Every structure is written in C-alpha cells, then in structure tokens.
Amino acid sequence: MSLPRRTILAWLTLSPLFFAPAFALGAKFEWTPATPAELAMTDDSKAPGAPAVILSYEETDNGDSGEILIHMRIKVLKDAGRNVGDFSRIDGEFQARTIHPDGTIVPLVIPTPKRILGIFPGKAQPTVATALADVTVGSIVEYFFRSSSNFYSPIWVLQHNYFAHAAHLSLKPPGYVGAKKLRWIAKLPPGATINRVGDHVTLDLADTAPAPDEDFMPPFASAIYNVRFFYTLESTETFWGLEGLSHKTAWDEFCTPDKNLKAAVLTLIQPSDSDAVKLHKIYLAVQALENTDFTRQRTQKEEERSRIVVAQNASDVWTLQRGNSFQLTYLFVALVRAAGYEATPMAVASRNHTVFDREVLSWSQLDSIIAIVQVDTRRLAFDPGVPRCPFGHLAPWHARVTGITITGKKMSFSSTPYDTSQGSRSERVADLTLDPAGNVSGKITITFKGIAGLPLRLAAILEDEQFVRTEIEKDMQEIVPAGVEVKINSLSALSDPEAPLVATLTVTGKFGVATSRRLLIPAQFFSSTSKRLFVTEGRTTPIAFPDRYATGDQMNLTLLAGLVPETLPTSKSISIPLASNFLSRIQAPLDKRNTLITQRNFSLDRLDYTVEEYTALHNYFSQIAGIDQEQISLLTAAAHVTQLGSH
Numbered sequence: 001m002s003l004p005r006r007t008i009l010a011w012l013t014l015s016p017l018f019f020a021p022a023f024a025l026g027a028k029f030e031w032t033p034a035t036p037a038e039l040a041m042t043d044d045s046k047a048p049g050a051p052a053v054i055l056s057y058e059e060t061d062n063g064d065s066g067e068i069l070i071h072m073r074i075k076v077l078k079d080a081g082r083n084v085g086d087f088s089r090i091d092g093e094f095q096a097r098t099i100h101p102d103g104t105i106v107p108l109v110i111p112t113p114k115r116i117l118g119i120f121p122g123k124a125q126p127t128v129a130t131a132l133a134d135v136t137v138g139s140i141v142e143y144f145f146r147s148s149s150n151f152y153s154p155i156w157v158l159q160h161n162y163f164a165h166a167a168h169l170s171l172k173p174p175g176y177v178g179a180k181k182l183r184w185i186a187k188l189p190p191g192a193t194i195n196r197v198g199d200h201v202t203l204d205l206a207d208t209a210p211a212p213d214e215d216f217m218p219p220f221a222s223a224i225y226n227v228r229f230f231y232t233l234e235s236t237e238t239f240w241g242l243e244g245l246s247h248k249t250a251w252d253e254f255c256t257p258d259k260n261l262k263a264a265v266l267t268l269i270q271p272s273d274s275d276a277v278k279l280h281k282i283y284l285a286v287q288a289l290e291n292t293d294f295t296r297q298r299t300q301k302e303e304e305r306s307r308i309v310v311a312q313n314a315s316d317v318w319t320l321q322r323g324n325s326f327q328l329t330y331l332f333v334a335l336v337r338a339a340g341y342e343a344t345p346m347a348v349a350s351r352n353h354t355v356f357d358r359e360v361l362s363w364s365q366l367d368s369i370i371a372i373v374q375v376d377t378r379r380l381a382f383d384p385g386v387p388r389c390p391f392g393h394l395a396p397w398h399a400r401v402t403g404i405t406i407t408g409k410k411m412s413f414s415s416t417p418y419d420t421s422q423g424s425r426s427e428r429v430a431d432l433t434l435d436p437a438g439n440v441s442g443k444i445t446i447t448f449k450g451i452a453g454l455p456l457r458l459a460a461i462l463e464d465e466q467f468v469r470t471e472i473e474k475d476m477q478e479i480v481p482a483g484v485e486v487k488i489n490s491l492s493a494l495s496d497p498e499a500p501l502v503a504t505l506t507v508t509g510k511f512g513v514a515t516s517r518r519l520l521i522p523a524q525f526f527s528s529t530s531k532r533l534f535v536t537e538g539r540t541t542p543i544a545f546p547d548r549y550a551t552g553d554q555m556n557l558t559l560l561a562g563l564v565p566e567t568l569p570t571s572k573s574i575s576i577p578l579a580s581n582f583l584s585r586i587q588a589p590l591d592k593r594n595t596l597i598t599q600r601n602f603s604l605d606r607l608d609y610t611v612e613e614y615t616a617l618h619n620y621f622s623q624i625a626g627i628d629q630e631q632i633s634l635l636t637a638a639a640h641v642t643q644l645g646s647h
Helices: 036-040 079-085 236-255 259-268 275-287 300-305 314-320 325-338 451-462 465-479 611-628 637-645
Strands: 052-062 067-076 086-090 093-099 105-109 126-131 140-148 155-157 164-172 182-187 195-197 200-208 226-231 342-348 368-375 378-382 402-407 410-415 424-434 439-450 484-492 501-510 518-522 549-559 563-567 572-576 580-587 595-604 631-636
Touching: 067 079, 079 086, 236 325, 236 342, 236 402, 236 410, 259 275, 259 314, 259 325, 275 325, 275 368, 275 378, 314 325, 325 342, 325 368, 424 451, 439 451, 439 465, 439 484, 451 465, 451 501, 465 484, 465 501, 549 563, 572 611, 580 611
Parallel strands: 052 164, 424 549
Antiparallel strands: 052 067, 067 140, 086 126, 093 105, 093 140, 155 226, 164 200, 182 226, 195 200, 342 368, 342 402, 368 378, 402 410, 424 439, 439 501, 484 501, 518 631, 549 595, 563 631, 572 580, 580 595
C-alpha cells in the first residue's frame, strides 16, 4: 500500500549529493590527482555493495568574503552510481571532470544557467540541469562549486547519499561579527569534535555512513549529522525577543494601511458583509494578483515603466498589482487591518524546510510568512502568499509547524493550525465493465477536494495544463493493475481553488488472471500494485508525513453474462487510535446490472511519529498491504454450470 504520490510537494534538490547557496565568483580551482589505488578500485570493503563512495569532501566557508567553496570527489563502483554525474543546481560557479580508470580526463564546464520553472513550493530559480559526460563504472567524478552570500548562518551537511572516506570543513566567521559570537548546535558522528583554530572552526571526519534513506523522513538537514551555526552573545530568550521586535518594526512599516489601501478596501467589501465574507473577498483580491515567485522576471525597462522598481510597502504592492509571496501576505494583512481587524504576519518554519529548534539562534529557520487574523475570540490563519491555496486553508508545508507572532511588545511561539484529513480528500471512482475473457472498459473519475488539489494547481502555474494532465495520467497508470491502460479525458476547475478539481480518464485493457474455470481479479483496483511502505523492521529517523489527507476509492464493476462471484474477501477495518483509519468493504452484486462494488477508505490525521512508534506504524501498514493484495474469484459460465450441477 502506498500513499498518493506527492511529486508536486517535493522541494527542490540542488544536486544528488548536497545543498548549496547561490551567486557566482571567479577563481582558479586546484584539482586533486587521482591515486593508482583510487583508479583501480572496484569495490569498497568499508561500504560493501555501494554503487559509489565519496573519496573526499571539502567545504570552506569564508564569512569575510561571503564565499563558500565545495570540492567533492566520488568513485563510481556500480552502474547505479553513474547518476553522481547528473546535476541540477542553483546558479553558481561550477566546474567538474570525469577521470576514467586508465587516467583519461574528460573536463566539463557547465554553461550559463537559464531560468527554469521547477515544481516545488517556493520560487522559480535560475537553474541548469546537465549530465557529466562519459561517466562509467570505475570513473571518478570530481567537481568544485563556489558561491557567495552577503551574510549567512551556514549549515554543515555531514552526511551525503554515499559513504564518505574523508571530509574536512572550515568556517571563518565575518570579521565584523567576531569569532566570540560564533556558536553552533551540532549533531555529530561518534567521536567527532569541532575545533577552534584561531579565528576559524574546523571539523575533520573519517568513514562517515551515508545519510539514511527511509520513507517520510524529516527535512534532510534535520535528519542527518549536521552543524548549524549562528552569531550572537545573547541568551535564547533575549535573542528571540530582540529579533521579534526588530521584525515587528519592519512588518508594521510595510503593513500599515494608507489612504490608498483604505480606499481599496471600500471597493472590495460591504458594511453588511459578515466577517467571513469580508475576509474571503479580501483574500480573493490578493490571490488574484500576480505572484512573482511563480512568474517570469521582468526586464529593467518594464520595471522602470511601473515607476516603482521595488515595493517599499503594501500600498506599493497594491499599486503594482503584483508582489512576491511575502509581499502579498503583508498586503493581505494591511488590507485586513484597513477593514478594521487585528491582523499580524506570522513567520514560520516550513515542514519541508527544517524542524524548528529554539536553541538555534537564527531567524533563517523561519522561511515563510502566513497571516493571522483575530476575529472575536478566534485566531484564524490564512496563506495568501501561496497561489490558489483555498480560503481558510494553509498549504500543507505550513500546517502544524512552529511560528512566531508579535503583538504589541510581546513575541510568542506557537504552532500553526491544520486541517483534518477530510480537508484534503481525494476520491477515485472506477466505473467498469468486465467480460469473461478479462476485457475491461470504462472510466475513472478523480475528485480532489479542499487542499488536495493545490499541488496540481501550482504545477499548472509553473508549467501548464498539459503538464498536469500528463502527470495525472502517469500517476494513475502506475497504480492500476497490470494490463489496464488509462488515458486522461478531461480536467476541470484547475484554476478555481474554491471548487473541487475533477479529472476523468478512460479505461481499456485486460483485468485479472484467467484460468480454465475462473477469473481472478484484485479486490482493490487502485492499490493492489502500490509500493508497500515501511517494510523494514527497524527505523533510524522519526517519521514525518507531508500532510494530513484522506482517500476514498470505489470500483463499480459490472459483470457481463458468464461471470459469477465465487469468493469475496470479507470487509475489514483497522486503525491507529487518533492517527489513522482504514476500511475495506466489498459488496456482492445486488442489482439487475450485476454490479460488484468494492470500497477502500484511508485517512491520516497525525503527521509526526517517533522512532519508538515505528513498530506500530510498520505493523499497521503491513496489515493494509496484505488487505490490498486480496483477490476476488469469479467463476466463468462453464464452471458455474458445473458447480450448479454438483448440488
């Protein structure tokens, strides 16, 4: 059994091996000569059977220049490891080469990046994808990546996809900050120690295990060995208090409504409108604006014609009729304030970004902004910065996460609200006809309710409708039984988050396995071939599902003359109290159309589980997988006549 594929909720992977920031610099790289032993290596006793191993990893962070330099060397041991030469990265200076076992060197310099819209909840970034030429089993892939930032709190990633023989990392904090202010929270491999050497800190590692690869892990940097740096001498409470007040000042300057916004609100709402209607109208007005995180960059001439190159406040955003995700959220707050409500931004740590740690004294953990509105005694949360996010819902990556709000001079930590599983419900109904030879035809109707349609709607913005249609068809083809073919037919409400998104597909092909007397078919049309989850007996990382959701599957199978049900699985219901429920129900034909009905309902209402809870989760999903494999036995006409004659 598997959960619905969440391809659109996947966040951007910068390379197969590491995450790195942006902005290019120029300088000469010093390549490392490959040793004869490295060239001749065909296996690794320290990582038996590994497709590749990291020979060395170096990272140098210079806070004065803002420069970050990464140098990595990887040995390819099996065909499955050849993808270490595939790169999809954020803009930066990048050089790479392949060294073959005979010492032949094939250099590669990646071309200037182009802006490519990727499917992920965030910004369209200048990205380039390439494959390093001529990577074969036995090759050594070596590359440098250099980038820079004005000021940053680095995160040292100490585990990668492959076993690492050696790693050296160093950091020089900015001189204007001072080494004394440099602090860190570290999760280190056994025996590892961070050393202060003058105004630098260094870390040397040997024989580091690869990063865990488990179903539904927390954000990558939170699940592996890592070091998170920050600069302050303040106590935890003092730091967050000062940071909160600083951001409140900036928020208030941007979000204070002027006469332009007060006039705008009067055109959007009526005095007789209820609170819900007023907020809904303002929300839709903001959502109707262009979100520049999801659209193309404008030229300098286009920006100059607008007379406002950079929005200085919410009123500028309204005048421009566009803004990024943060600015649109601030505009919503300003308009709601203009309508007479108490409203404030809330900085949050997205579920796909990090697990917030109050002891890591860095505001960079808080990567997103939502809006909080006080209505009577209720605190309502809104996500106007995420295009086509339905009113009253938060994007899944903003639900049940830690955030910071500031009211008056009081800063407080709190968790964002979340939908129940029914707020993100997908329903799949197959109306099919089956003959004794196993020929099947009919249609599938998929309905995405609430927040369930958001990933596809974002994909339509970043790509186009055809991309979404192709994804739906591809996803469905992967889960229907072997021999069945599906083709998408229609797609509706793709641009209307207030309505259910509905897709229909036609079904043809062969269904089931025929014998001389019987036709055996899967009891569950949509889940019999699904990947089984949590198959291992043990677990090393906590479990973090991306969102609460529910699925409802139904197959209405009309049996043509010559087919009679022989054996049907019994209905079953299992659950994890307060967390998840599963129900399988099968109904024998009761009507004249000879229609067999199977139903399957699943809901997930709890997202996070500890390692200690894994055994219960493993057993639960194992039971579901077993039920999903159950079959229905249908007698063919000849067998049915023979069976009747025996009575």
